[in-house]
Amino acid sequence: MKIITLPVVDSTNDFLKNYIRDQNAESFIIVRAIEQTHGKGQMGNLWLSENDKNLTFSFLLKNPVIKIEDQFIITALTSIAVAESLKELNIENLSIKWPNDIMIGNKKTAGILIEILYKSNNEYDVIVGIGLNVNQHLFPNLPHATSLAIETQKEFDLETVMKVIVQKMMDLMQKSNPENHLHFLHLYNQMLFKINKPAAFKNSDGTTFMGIIKEVSSDGKIHILNKNDQIESFSNKEIAFLISH
């Protein structure tokens, strides 16, 4: 595993994006920041992380064999890789909050930002960015955030945890082929936060509603049973969970 550790960087995703433009980088090259000054979250949010307490890193998936229209499988595999790695570290009550937040109980411990870089000939690269709260103990103004240390009363070695996650992702990517995508989607659904339980949502016009999550399909849409007993499906931009983090 090639690891580039940077004392300070704006965003490991952006650094890796620029790096691979200039270098012939290998797949799974990792960029980790001790301090990230402008960590990017989903939906244009900022990802805040206490220096040297948590993992903020990105790695490259070079020319994945997964068809671009099946790209949700990359989100699913990354979420499974993080969740299963944490399970190996004896973390309990893990789940994946659609599309790719890793939860312990009702609180978020990791976020994932996947960026697709399109190339010619239908090829593409993927930057997978992971922010995992590991040894941070206080999250002022973030009542729905937690860390491995808070949940276990233990401290973890950051690089060891990171290597477990990246190795798991390498194994999953190696195993994945179009025939077993449904198997991995099933694994993802089995770990889904609030599956088959009532949950509150807000749609893009701000309306809130209750529904029951039934599944996430291979196109990444979430299927929710509404109060009229009908299944409605939503993409990530159309709907959000009402719990904030």
Ligand code: BTN
């Ligand atoms: C989210 O909003 O949940 C996604 C957060 C992703 C944060 C990670 S930290 C390492 C990598 N570099 C970034 O700028 N963002 C991702």
